[in-house]
Amino acid sequence: MTQRRPFIVGIGGTTVTPSSTERALEIALRAAAERGADVQAFGGAFLSRLPLYAQKAERTAEERAFIDAVRRADGVIIASPGYHGSVSGLIKNALDLLEETAADPRVYLTGMPVGVIATAYGWQATGGTIAALRGIVHALRGWPTPLAAAVNSAVSRFADDGVCTDPAVMAQLGLVGQQVVDFLKRPALA
Known part of the structure; x- marks a missing residue:
C-alpha cells in the first residue's frame, strides 16, 4: 500500500518580490520537500491580489484556490515580515480568509x-511578529512548531539564488520546515 506524501502549504512574502520573507519561506519549504513533502507556496505576488477579506462575499478564483490548498494541507508554514512589531496586513488578510x-x-x-x-x-520586530503569529495559529487551532525562525534582515542577507549568507539562519529555516513534516510522522495521541 502506497502512503500519500504530506502536503505543506507555505504562506508568506511582501508586495516587493523577491523579499527576504519569501526567500526565507522558500528555504523552509525546500527543507520540507527534502523530508518527503509536496509543497505549494503562496507568495507575496499572489497574496497581494487577494481582496480584503469580507464575510459572505463571493470568492474570487484566487481566494478559492488558496482556501482549497489549505483545506488539502497536512501542514502550513507562515512567513511574515515584521511591520511595526507585528504581522503584515498582507499575511493577516490571507489568514483571515481561513474563516x-x-x-x-x-x-x-x-x-x-x-x-x-x-x-x-x-x-525587536521579529520577536513581536513571532508572538503574534503563534497567537494567530493557536486561535486557528493549529500547533506551532517548537522552533520559530527569526531573520534579522539587517545582518542576514539573501543571495540572488535565494540562499541566506548566514549558515545559522539557513539551519533555523530548514529546521522549521523539517519540524512541520516530522510532526506528521509522529504516532497519533490517544
Missing part, C-alpha cells in the same frame, strides 16, 4: 503543524 473553513469537518488549521517565520530589519 471560510469554519464550517468544514476540519475547522481552520485544527491539528495541523504550523511553522512560523518572521523577518524584519531588526530583532
Whole structure:
C-alpha cells in the first residue's frame, strides 16, 4: 500500500518580490520537500491580489484556490515580515480568509503543524511578529512548531539564488520546515 506524501502549504512574502520573507519561506519549504513533502507556496505576488477579506462575499478564483490548498494541507508554514512589531496586513488578510473553513469537518488549521517565520530589519520586530503569529495559529487551532525562525534582515542577507549568507539562519529555516513534516510522522495521541 502506497502512503500519500504530506502536503505543506507555505504562506508568506511582501508586495516587493523577491523579499527576504519569501526567500526565507522558500528555504523552509525546500527543507520540507527534502523530508518527503509536496509543497505549494503562496507568495507575496499572489497574496497581494487577494481582496480584503469580507464575510459572505463571493470568492474570487484566487481566494478559492488558496482556501482549497489549505483545506488539502497536512501542514502550513507562515512567513511574515515584521511591520511595526507585528504581522503584515498582507499575511493577516490571507489568514483571515481561513474563516471560510469554519464550517468544514476540519475547522481552520485544527491539528495541523504550523511553522512560523518572521523577518524584519531588526530583532525587536521579529520577536513581536513571532508572538503574534503563534497567537494567530493557536486561535486557528493549529500547533506551532517548537522552533520559530527569526531573520534579522539587517545582518542576514539573501543571495540572488535565494540562499541566506548566514549558515545559522539557513539551519533555523530548514529546521522549521523539517519540524512541520516530522510532526506528521509522529504516532497519533490517544
